[in-house]
Amino acid sequence: MPPSEPHSPPVRGHFIDGQWVPGEGPTFRSVDPSRPSVSLGTWRAGTAGEVDAAVRCAAEAARDWALKPLSHRIAVLDAFARALEAREDVLARTISREMGKPLREARGEARALGRKWVLTRACARAELAPVHPEGVPGFWDWRPLGVMAVLGPFNFPVHLSNGHILPALVAGNAVVLKPSESAPRCAEIYVEAWAEAAADTGTAPALLSLVQGDGETGARLVAHERVDIVAFTGSLAVGRRILAVLADRPWVLPALEMGGKNAAIVLADADPALAAQRVASGAWGTTGQRCTATSRVIVHRDIATAFLDELLSATRDWTPGAPLDEDTLLGPLATEAAWSRFRAAQAESVSGLDTILSGGGAAGPTADGWWVRPAVHRVVGSARPGRWRDELFGPELLVLEVDDEAAAVEAANDADYGLAISVFSRSRERFDALRPALRAGLVHWNRATAGASSAMPFGGVRGSGNHRPAGILSLRYCVHPVATLLDPGDGDDDDR
Incomplete structure (x- = not known):
């Protein structure tokens, strides 16, 4: 067994229905890639029962959350953003230790969390407002889809997951996060910030749940009957497997980002x-x-x-x-x-x-x-x-x-x-x-291929994605439109 890193924080495990639980599944370790002989901690992968509990608690919390006005959801997420900002330094150092990213890059990733919220908040106010077409006796508005499963990557262990989580929450959904097994502590810090914000605002903590684990845990989450959206960042091979699992549930929306050459x-x-x-x-x-x-x-x-x-x-x-x-x-x-x-x-x-x-x-x-x-x-x-x-x-x-x-x-x-x-x-x-x-x-x-702006769409074609771009357009896979026609009175009606 590898020796443990001195002064490592205690492992917290899963976050289900507002409680930290160590879990009962097989163990796995997080290590520092620059010193892999030293363990940063030992976690347990989510079992079928733990995944089920996380999704069902999230689904229950989502029903009330969806009815809250947008202004209320924004206020809660403002508190979340402040809690994340207070953890920027520890997040950056943990990113660097868990996945080996140079600290200067890890700091940029940690700072990006707050910038993403500023953009998402502005988009939510503009894009989630009801639309009243001229000359039509009615309107359409937006409803959340329900529970989003986020399968996070190792290379940007908080930034890319955050890019799905914030739009999902502000739109009225709940989220269950399954981070990379290479970066479980990064996910814990991120969810600790949410737990603090939820407690400070009187919000149901189950709106963001955390289940640790490997691909088997992720597969259980994707297959759960009460998951409505699957947001995945990873390989083309795994993206294809996700689509195969969802083939019998075409109403589940997959948002896949699957790499590039x-x-x-x-x-x-x-x-x-x-x-x-x-x-x-x-x-x-x-x-x-x-x-x-x-x-x-x-x-x-x-x-x-x-x-x-x-x-x-x-x-x-x-x-x-x-x-x-x-x-x-x-x-x-x-x-x-x-x-x-x-x-x-x-x-x-x-x-x-x-x-x-x-x-x-x-x-x-x-x-x-x-x-x-x-x-x-x-x-x-x-x-x-x-x-x-x-x-x-x-x-x-x-x-x-x-x-x-x-x-x-x-x-x-x-x-x-x-x-x-x-x-x-x-x-x-x-x-x-x-x-x-x-x-x-x-x-x-005249720019590198690497590097993107959160103020623009992010996504690819062919094996790089399935036309669900993230970035500034990420709200679009978190909601569906509901068209409402009203009694036209004596006016003409389109009898389509």
Whole structure:
């Protein structure tokens, strides 16, 4: 058994009907990826009975919550946002310790929680108001769907779940959160803030419940008969399994964000230094563990040598460091499975790939951390290898040289995903000409593929999602419209 981290806070477990319960399921541990021999705590996975209790209590609480005026729900969530703000520092440090994210990035994630609420509050006031069509004796308004199951990811363990939870709650739903088993303590801190806000405002705490566990616990939650929305962030394979489970319940709304194989197109007129710096940040940030991470570069042959020289120069700054060190840019991979998968991919001899910068395991500040270094490979020959299309979720770039813009667009679209594509060019006109042909939900000009604005929609096409974009549009999968026609009196009526 790994030794425990000194001064680790006590494990709290599940939060069901306003009570913290340790649970009765199989145990699992959270570890620091930079020191995986040290345990951060031991949790128990949610059993079928615990999942059932969490969902049923949430459903009961949702009935009264849905009847509260929007102003009341906003006031409660204002209190929640204040409680989260008071925990920003401990959240940032816990994110860094549980998933290995450099502290500077973890602080940005913790701060984003409050910014998300400011945007969500404004959207709720604008979008949840009744609509009165001109010339029609009636209106439509919005009703919550009921209980949202949130299956959170490991790479942004609080920010991405928060992006579903706040819209769901303000719209009048209840939520059951099943976080990643890699970050159970992050979820506890988040839900502790909710428990405080609920107590301070006299709100039913069961509106946000927490069930810890792995994929088996998540599967129980998805399959529960009283779940009305499933919000998931993760792999395409798991997204497909969720849709299969929901096939017999088409009234359950799935909102799926399932990753990407994101491309940066570097045109002949691009600034090679600017493009290289931003490609490097998009590829190596969060050690390549972002759904929007850059993993492919399509560069015009005329600028390829200059671009690659600049890219290799920019990559020298990205060396493994302790996540809690203020200067660290590159932390470890978050899980042993990801580390093993990345090392195996780098050790594999792949036809059609020439290695420019060797990746794989790397020496870091601790002997047993899941450290890696960035990898850059050039695509050669006429056939692109399978890795051109398959998501690896680590710091790897595949570089393809092309002769014209048509070939660049075709190569960028040659993937099973369609989340983010960046175009680097000095010309806005050239970017605008290419943009309509690019199959992606996020298209950037002279910016990294990684990074998005909560004030805009976030989602992709093809294997990246199912057309339920989050971000500024996340309220849309939390409610359904109810059209009400009134007695027209002596006026005409549309007898459709």
